[in-house]
Amino acid sequence: MPVYYEDVEVGTVETNGDYEVTREEVLSFAERYDPQWFHTEPDRASEESPYGGVIASGWHTAAMTMRLLVGGTLADAATIGAKGVDELRWPVPVRPGDSLHIENEVLEKVPERPERGLIRARTRTFNQDDERVFSMIGNVMYLRRSDE
């Protein structure tokens, strides 16, 4: 059963995990999309980076979070995508070997159009030590039920 705009309740909290972060994936994502040395050069990062080693691209962290959302809250959602995101933050770096899980909380419903509404939800991503490595507020378009 698809989850339509009408089915979503403000205050609902859902979780999903875990996503295992491999060194190979950290390097290959960064080499393709974010080739900065503190993401792609483990030796130099160990010696010179303030993080003490190579860390995942923030966009990789966002993408892994999305994968957990699609496997969780969004798996049955009647959505056609998101308009945007507010307050995206990377407070703690993600490192090879980390294991990530997410928590998604519905903040607000906005009845935008006759055929769809906006769900505002805060998604937070944590590592195996429950440190928050990522958070954002998403504005996701959900279809409405057509009750005919």
Add this chain to the structure above:
Amino acid sequence: MPVYYEDVEVGTVETNGDYEVTREEVLSFAERYDPQWFHTEPDRASEESPYGGVIASGWHTAAMTMRLLVGGTLADAATIGAKGVDELRWPVPVRPGDSLHIENEVLEKVPERPERGLIRARTRTFNQDDERVFSMIGNVMYLRRSDE
């Protein structure tokens, strides 16, 4: 010559491009990180999606934008990453065959710590028809010169 915090001027506008968006890359990114049908199933998307065909994951658009930033403004920047992003928007979908370019404008400098400062910059991504497909305001940490 690395570009330090002191070297960045508010109001500076830089551009970079083009990034050619292939169908293969749209599908493979989405299959891995955002496996929703309007990203991964071209036939169904052509028939049922309001977009009339498969579109790129918004996180893929963000990642391609990052690749253009790293090849442009950030190529010589003395940066150690970003704290976060505000007002991320996806106003127009990105489709296979699109060609993307970016424009980056420095909005503000915040002298955060003795050893580093924050550069707030608006990045906008356009397709070959100069439609804005993506925008965000990034908060990037730049190192300061140590003048000894």
